[in-house]
Amino acid sequence: MRVLGSLILAVLVLSVVAQEDEKDCPVCMTNQFAKCMGSNCICFLQVSADESHTVNCTTLTRKCWMMKNEMYRLKNNIGTRRKPTEHAMLDNDGIYDPDCQADGSFHPKQCNGTSTCWCVNSAGVRRTDKGDDSKQCPELVKTFWLQIQLRHQSVEQEMDENKLKEAITKTFAAYQVDPAYIEKIEYLKEDRYIMVDLKQNATGVKSPSDLATAAYYLEKDVKGSSLFSSAYNRSILDDGILFDGVKLGFEQAYVYYIDEKNPEFSMKRLTPGIIAVIVVVCLAIVAGLIVLFITRRKAAKSHIYQKAEGRELDEMQKQQLTT
Numbered sequence: 001m002r003v004l005g006s007l008i009l010a011v012l013v014l015s016v017v018a019q020e021d022e023k024d025c026p027v028c029m030t031n032q033f034a035k036c037m038g039s040n041c042i043c044f045l046q047v048s049a050d051e052s053h054t055v056n057c058t059t060l061t062r063k064c065w066m067m068k069n070e071m072y073r074l075k076n077n078i079g080t081r082r083k084p085t086e087h088a089m090l091d092n093d094g095i096y097d098p099d100c101q102a103d104g105s106f107h108p109k110q111c112n113g114t115s116t117c118w119c120v121n122s123a124g125v126r127r128t129d130k131g132d133d134s135k136q137c138p139e140l141v142k143t144f145w146l147q148i149q150l151r152h153q154s155v156e157q158e159m160d161e162n163k164l165k166e167a168i169t170k171t172f173a174a175y176q177v178d179p180a181y182i183e184k185i186e187y188l189k190e191d192r193y194i195m196v197d198l199k200q201n202a203t204g205v206k207s208p209s210d211l212a213t214a215a216y217y218l219e220k221d222v223k224g225s226s227l228f229s230s231a232y233n234r235s236i237l238d239d240g241i242l243f244d245g246v247k248l249g250f251e252q253a254y255v256y257y258i259d260e261k262n263p264e265f266s267m268k269r270l271t272p273g274i275i276a277v278i279v280v281v282c283l284a285i286v287a288g289l290i291v292l293f294i295t296r297r298k299a300a301k302s303h304i305y306q307k308a309e310g311r312e313l314d315e316m317q318k319q320q321l322t323t
Helices: 002-024 063-075 163-174 213-220 272-322
Strands: 036-039 041-046 051-054 143-152 184-186 193-199 239-245 246-248 249-259
Touching: 041 063, 063 213, 143 213, 163 184, 163 193, 163 239, 193 213, 213 249
Parallel strands: none
Antiparallel strands: 036 041, 041 051, 143 193, 143 249, 184 193, 239 246
């Protein structure tokens, strides 16, 4: 009994010490789910019951680890998660429990803990049909171009597009996106959409970053599930974009991915509704071709008949002249 009591006391002491160490450490500014502890205040992100990774709180944590942490929290009822909006290559499969490589990048082959597997790009987005566990994914295809579409809330004031683009560039810097990554910013005034094209292969970048991770942080922020610590200096959801005396908030965020190689999807990926539309369109085209063929054929017969009738009249006229 004394031994058991001593063990319990030791566990309690260690728990208290760990809590004290955690209290003495600053929060991880770029990852609210990381825990910082110890005399050196090393920060860890738990991704499974028996796996955690040290993270650098001055940079964004890789998307693969953040997705894995989210699944860990979901399975263990730690915090809440909003159901991901399904869009189309948007990330159609939503959240899944990914296999990550040692540096936090995605394994090219993902199975989500089942025997159903598929291949992903460097952003973790499925780029092939799903198959069994024998499916081969020989390489991690790089996503080199991301298009982010932000729909802002209605504002009464007329906005200066040049000032808006400057404000967008500064806002993206909060997600550690170097301005050199931004290839183009386009504003669709009537639809309230701001389109931002990011190129991973951009030259002149002073501080390299993973654009897929930056886009993931931004998308989460707009949807009200920020990955930053509450002590972070700004939030695109809470603070919006401040420019020209206007606080511009956002209501939607879509991220589209373009890879260095074309995705490998078959017709099986299409929904029954889309397939039905394709079939109807094809039948309409075939029917149109048949009608066109019949019409031309009738016209050709009529033309032949007219020629024959003309020749018969010529012969009759010749006979009348000879008589």
